[in-house]
Amino acid sequence: MPRAFPKRRARLQGRWVGSCLAGRHCIRRSYFWRRTALFPAPVPVMTGYTYFADGDVVLARVTPCFENRKSGIARGLKNKIGFGSTEYIVLRPSKKILPEIVYSYILSGDFIKSGKSFMTGTGGLQRVPVDFVANWEIAVPPLDAQKEIVEKLESERLVVEANKNLLAIYRRKIEDRLTALWSNS
Numbered sequence: 001m002p003r004a005f006p007k008r009r010a011r012l013q014g015r016w017v018g019s020c021l022a023g024r025h026c027i028r029r030s031y032f033w034r035r036t037a038l039f040p041a042p043v044p045v046m047t048g049y050t051y052f053a054d055g056d057v058v059l060a061r062v063t064p065c066f067e068n069r070k071s072g073i074a075r076g077l078k079n080k081i082g083f084g085s086t087e088y089i090v091l092r093p094s095k096k097i098l099p100e101i102v103y104s105y106i107l108s109g110d111f112i113k114s115g116k117s118f119m120t121g122t123g124g125l126q127r128v129p130v131d132f133v134a135n136w137e138i139a140v141p142p143l144d145a146q147k148e149i150v151e152k153l154e155s156e157r158l159v160v161e162a163n164k165n166l167l168a169i170y171r172r173k174i175e176d177r178l179t180a181l182w183s184n185s
Contacts, residue, residue: 049083050090057091057102058084059133063126066115069107073099089133097140100150105138 052058052074060070065087074082091106093099105111115133119126141149 050086050088052082052090054080055099057099059089059106061089061128062087066128071106073103089130098146101146
């Protein structure tokens with residue numbers, strides 16, 4: 001498993017300058033963060049943020065975000081660094097494993113089901129422990145095989161994305177048609 005990083009701080013000339021993933025822009029389940037979920041801004045950071053970098057896999061650890069597979073691969077960050085909630089677990093893949101492979105493992109039903117059984121905390125806000133994530137074992141095929149797997153996953157993702165867009169177009173057409181019918185009666 002890639003190394004799971006606890007909360008860390010870094011400084012660039014006394015100030016953080018990077019991309020910020022704010023709470024109201026919760027991670028979406030996606031291979032790559034969309035620019036709209038990240039806003040670059042110079043922000044002084046003292047405490048209370050989790051640091052991540054381009055290529056890191058970021059996983060929401062708190063309920064219900066963990067169960068809903070809120071996670072992503074950080075890409076296109078200003079100055080190649082970012083920061084966000086302390087409720088994120090950051091996984092930094094080594095040179096032997098691609099971020100997309102790590103990402104696909106943390107989306108698996110086995111990972112989520114097992115993680116739920118290790119959650120700590122009471123009430124409505126439970127968290128998956130960093131140790132659980134750090135100790136989860138991933139089968140690591142050779143890099144060439146990983147690249148083939150990622151290529152296949154990406155082509156499937158593009159098909160799914162295209163179908164979602166098509167459904168949205170038809171949904172709008174149906175709504176427009178119904179509105180026109182009701183306004184004519």
